[in-house]
Amino acid sequence: MAEVSSAQSAPDAKLYVEAAEARKFIEAVLTGNGVPASNAAVVAKCLVAADLRGVDTHGINRIPSYMARVRAGVLDGTATPSLSKITPVVAQVDGRNGFGFLAASLGMKEACEMAREFGIGMVSIKHSNHFGMSAWIVQQAIDDGMMSLVFTNSSPALPVFGGKSKLMGVSPIACGAPGGQEKPFILDMAPSVAARGKIYKAKRRGEKIPLDWALDAEGRPTDDPTAALGGVMLPMGGPKGSALAIMMDVFSGVLSGSEFAGGVTGPYDPSKPSDVGHFLVAIKPDLFMSLDDFRKRMDFLYQRVVGSDKAAGVERIYFPGEIEQLTQEERERTGIPLVQAEIDALNEEAKKVGKPLITIRAQ
Secondary structure, eight states, X not given: XXXXXXXXXXXXXXXXXXXXXXXXXXXXXXXXXXXXXXXXXXXXXXXXHHHHTTOGGGSGGGHHHHHHHHHHTSSOTTXXXXXXXXXXXXXXXXXXXXXXXXXXXXXXXXXXXXXXXXXXEEEEEEEEOOOOOTHHHHHHHHHTTOEEEEEEOOSEEEXXXXXXXXXXXXXXXXXXXXXXXXXXXXXXXXXXXXXXXXXXXXXXXXXXXXXXXXXXXXXXXXXXXXXXXXXXXXXXXXXXXXXXXXXXXXXXXXXXXXXXXXXXXXXXXXXXXXXXXXXXXXXXXXXXXXXXXXXXXXXHHHHHHHTSOOOXXXXXXXXXXXXXXXXXXHHHHHOEEEOHHHHHHHHHHHHHTTOOOOOBOOX
């Protein structure tokens, strides 16, 4: 292992950081900003999980924007969420304007415990913040042997179908189910053509974006990420994507008592608290049959999907979430790829709190 300075690599060259080093680095920066060590460990685990799955837009590169919000006093880095039981199968978590990872982790833990006893558990989360990649929450449920639904709302980025101004968030819908011998089912998708984090990533790396991702402020297709961020994202499937985004607002914002209808503040905006809402459901998979039968049926579904007749030019068919799981297996061996500008931004955060710079894996 060797530390690489910002002058040693070409701007677009990939530099690799091992997952354990990434978690250690994140924890150090977070605790240096007043985050309790146990909370920092949860945030670090979730961010690195995104990088390992190839969801680079929701991984370690979020640290500078999160820390900017902590320093601005609009995200409480010291907060720990609280939980209130409403009924035997319903609970609510108050995120207390802390990290969304903490609120969602506590919420899914409680949902799984209720589901284990009663078959289903539902948790509404209020006064939260961005919780990164939704798939990590689905994976938490799978690790606990549960099926799950994971909803969140987010800051305005999409027009409603027929509109031209930002109103709905690029709010992901996620769900999952454990498998048997085969890989589990994990769906984590945004209602837009592309996730907004991909546009931020392109801007950070000086790259262009596809013309069908967004419109600029004048309503014209653009390949410039800066112009796209000043305009609107495009919903997938027109009215279908728009309706899914509204659905996320109903279940996550309206129901929880958090912001909705364009009121959520974005994670890159340090002007005021985000007040994000989430909605989590855990379901016991052996409610109607034995767990062994359920797992065998999931394996059969997997085999039927990936073994389907392939269209022309298709080499392989993947089960939802499988590509990300294969990416994780690769990155656990090779490390997490970053570019020099991203390394520099992370190291600036370490310098601000007197922590060691991130260590680059020797290639």
